[in-house]
Amino acid sequence: MSNPPPVIEVTDLKKHFPIRKGLLRRLVGHVHAVDGVSFSIGQAETIAVVGESGCGKSTVGRTILRLIQPTAGTIKVNGTDITTLSRHEMRPYRRQMQIVFQDPFASLNPRMRADDIVGEPLMVHGIANKKERAEQVAELFVRVGLRPQQARNFPHEFSGGQRQRISIARALALNPKFIVADEPVSALDVSIQAQVLNLMVRLQRSEGLSYLFISHNLAVVEHIAHRVAVMYLGRIVEFADTADLFANPQHPYTEALLAAIPVPDPAMKRTRHIMQGDVPSPINPPLGCHFHPRCPIATERCRVEVPLLKPGADGRMVACHLR
Amino acid sequence: MDQQVNTQDVLKVNGLTTYFFTRRGVVKAVDDVSFTVRAGETLAIVGESGCGKSITALSLMRLIPSPPGRTIAGTVMLDGTDLLQLSEPKMRQMRGNKISMIFQEPMTALNPLLTIGRQVAETLILHQNMSRQAAQARAVEMLKFVKIPEAEQRAREYPHQLSGGMRQRAMIAMALACNPRVLICDEPTTALDVTIQAQILELIVELQRNFGTAVILITHDLGVVAETAHRVIVMYAGRKVEEASAEELFHRPLHPYMNGLLGSIPRVGLTKRATASEHVALQEIPGIVPALNDLPIGCAFAPRCPNAGDKCRAAIPPFEEKLPGHFAACWHSDVGAKVPT
Numbered sequence: 033m034s035n036p037p038p039v040i041e042v043t044d045l046k047k048h049f050p051i052r053k054g055l056l057r058r059l060v061g062h063v064h065a066v067d068g069v070s071f072s073i074g075q076a077e078t079i080a081v082v083g084e085s086g087c088g089k090s091t092v093g094r095t096i097l098r099l100i101q102p103t104a105g106t107i108k109v110n111g112t113d114i115t116t117l118s119r120h121e122m123r124p125y126r127r128q129m130q131i132v133f134q135d136p137f138a139s140l141n142p143r144m145r146a147d148d149i150v151g152e153p154l155m156v157h158g159i160a161n162k163k164e165r166a167e168q169v170a171e172l173f174v175r176v177g178l179r180p181q182q183a184r185n186f187p188h189e190f191s192g193g194q195r196q197r198i199s200i201a202r203a204l205a206l207n208p209k210f211i212v213a214d215e216p217v218s219a220l221d222v223s224i225q226a227q228v229l230n231l232m233v234r235l236q237r238s239e240g241l242s243y244l245f246i247s248h249n250l251a252v253v254e255h256i257a258h259r260v261a262v263m264y265l266g267r268i269v270e271f272a273d274t275a276d277l278f279a280n281p282q283h284p285y286t287e288a289l290l291a292a293i294p295v296p297d298p299a300m301k302r303t304r305h306i307m308q309g310d311v312p313s314p315i316n317p318p319l320g321c322h323f324h325p326r327c328p329i330a331t332e333r334c335r336v337e338v339p340l341l342k343p344g345a346d347g348r349m350v351a352c353h354l355r
Numbered sequence: 356m357d358q359q360v361n362t363q364d365v366l367k368v369n370g371l372t373t374y375f376f377t378r379r380g381v382v383k384a385v386d387d388v389s390f391t392v393r394a395g396e397t398l399a400i401v402g403e404s405g406c407g408k409s410i411t412a413l414s415l416m417r418l419i420p421s422p423p424g425r426t427i428a429g430t431v432m433l434d435g436t437d438l439l440q441l442s443e444p445k446m447r448q449m450r451g452n453k454i455s456m457i458f459q460e461p462m463t464a465l466n467p468l469l470t471i472g473r474q475v476a477e478t479l480i481l482h483q484n485m486s487r488q489a490a491q492a493r494a495v496e497m498l499k500f501v502k503i504p505e506a507e508q509r510a511r512e513y514p515h516q517l518s519g520g521m522r523q524r525a526m527i528a529m530a531l532a533c534n535p536r537v538l539i540c541d542e543p544t545t546a547l548d549v550t551i552q553a554q555i556l557e558l559i560v561e562l563q564r565n566f567g568t569a570v571i572l573i574t575h576d577l578g579v580v581a582e583t584a585h586r587v588i589v590m591y592a593g594r595k596v597e598e599a600s601a602e603e604l605f606h607r608p609l610h611p612y613m614n615g616l617l618g619s620i621p622r623v624g625l626t627k628r629a630t631a632s633e634h635v636a637l638q639e640i641p642g643i644v645p646a647l648n649d650l651p652i653g654c655a656f657a658p659r660c661p662n663a664g665d666k667c668r669a670a671i672p673p674f675e676e677k678l679p680g681h682f683a684a685c686w687h688s689d690v691g692a693k694v695p696t
Contacts, residue, residue: 294578
């Protein structure tokens, strides 16, 4: 997919949140939420970003949409750099990029009716008159598997899975090319998760959508993603095709993450290696490789020198001195 | 399983029924649920949100907010004493002493104004008549037991100074301080990251082995169940729909609901795809869980069930032993039985 520019191309993206303290709001440090992340997403491709809480995965998603202004780095949409566009200049790009949030209870306005929620993007961007809008909304309802008769209901009248369908319908209203899905199924029951995941895959096929799928659930990621970026404390430590990553993880952190997933099969009890310790604070991340305090194979070099994300065998990228 | 399980029944629950009496009708949160737990055994209760698993646990602890909730029938025998018949002061002597509970979100379950050490010591002072000093020393010992590093230092800290995993360890230390007979864990790892989840589950299993505690594990995560439980109860809409040993249940689910659940979870390493970019759709359970104040007549799962017939929509199927040690409530369990692929 080298000829057309990638739908999204992110280069050396950084986001440092300042920490201010005291009466004078003195700057005392930075949270290094995202610390030099690069990747691209092709058409109809799903890239998953996985990692534990605080690794910066959600910040990556929001920075790409310019919901958060990056500290450094560039974001290109279909080859155009949008990093420094003004609010006004951003508008046409906002139509191409949408987001679905984790909590369908918090991300829908409880005082708006379902059809108004889904139709609002059309109104904001001045597309379609009232009648056309109603038609488009009804069509969106059908596309995401909601009954058009429910259009006048309020969010609380829907179940969690249905609310997430409303979120997806709202995201689809402007025919975007790219959707950031930030933990879209984490708040849902397992039987409902499957419904929403299948819907996302179906929509990707029919509309050629590209997804940035942010999740901590590796089983879900393996199911939906084409390529996976594993993040740890603001940096990508491994980036590979989904099948390769799960079959043969290279980075010790990826290994530990995979080993920690409980397998729904009592016969497959593993003699597993459980990683000890917690994720360090992103305010003062460890020097060198961020992962070295928890790494079973860390050496002296890992404590001082930051490993770069470099292409290894078969085109996968690993940031480790030893692999 | 690998660890020995005593044959002694510690907790016997029979016909537990908890309803909530609300303006919108009677919510049948737990309806005629029975089970036993043996010493050193882990019994998992699984189901989706609203199936009654947490209310079952709270009913055992007699922590149902009343009104509107009331446990209207059943017995909960703990070593021969029916907890449901005890006076409130007597029940208070049991909680945290003979039967303990840990919750999903340790930050809301801990008191933010008291140090960790003081909170662990409190149960010891209350139940074991320990002096404050002795209890503090024992609290530090308990924190070491649950592998909190620098336990003396941590005992003097407040909940917000601990990470999520540490807080859950502190909760476990508190729950086990009096060496209870039964430990109820309500979604103990749901709020934690996977690597921390693995640590906490390992800890619960290890402590159970050392103390011989009977554990009731409440979770929606079938992976957690498969890794830790000996026996499993599946609940749907307030009723027990299936019960079996973990191996049996995962390899031969009889109830179509359990079958559907197993089909709907993506599994690491088992995702089938023809090519790298080809997705195989997950099996869906159509529809949603029915409202507990408006249950369908007959089997509550019938509206979502692929095998449902007229009989299912007319009468609640009895909960019976379909295979040795394997119980299910389904008119068509012979149809539902198939090995998940």
